[in-house]
Amino acid sequence: MAEGPPDRNKSKKLSEAKRQNTNALIASNLRGYYESIVEEGTPSHLLDLLERLHVAEEEAKSRKP
Template identity: 50%
Template sequence: MSDDNRKKQDMTLSPHDMKPGSMPPNASISRKLREFYDAVQEEGIPDRFLDLLEKLETAERNAQSVKVK
C-alpha cells in the first residue's frame, strides 16, 4: 500500500470502526476552523483598507481614460 493510500485510509474511518460517543479524528479541527472563519467573517473592513481600495479604483479609472484618449 502506498503512503498516500495509507494516509487516506487512516483519515477515513467508517462509523462501525469508531467507538460509541467518540468523534472523528478531524472533527475538533473542523469545528475550530469553522469558528475562526465565522469570527473573521463578522469583522468589519478597516477604514485604511477601504481608503486604499478607493485610491486603486481612482487610479484604474484614470489609467483607462488615458488609454482611451
C-alpha cells in the first residue's frame, strides 16, 4: 500500500529539500563566520596575557621542591 496520495509524497519531498537547503545555507553562513574569525587572528593583548601566564607557571614550577 502506498504512503498516501502522490501530492502528499511530493509535498514531503519538497519539505525535505527545503530543509536541506536551509541546513546548507546555515552551514555556509557558519563556515563564513568562522573563517572571518580565524582571519582576524589573536589580539596582541591576549597573546601578551598568555605569555605572562606561561612565564608565571614556569616560575611556579621552578620554586617547587
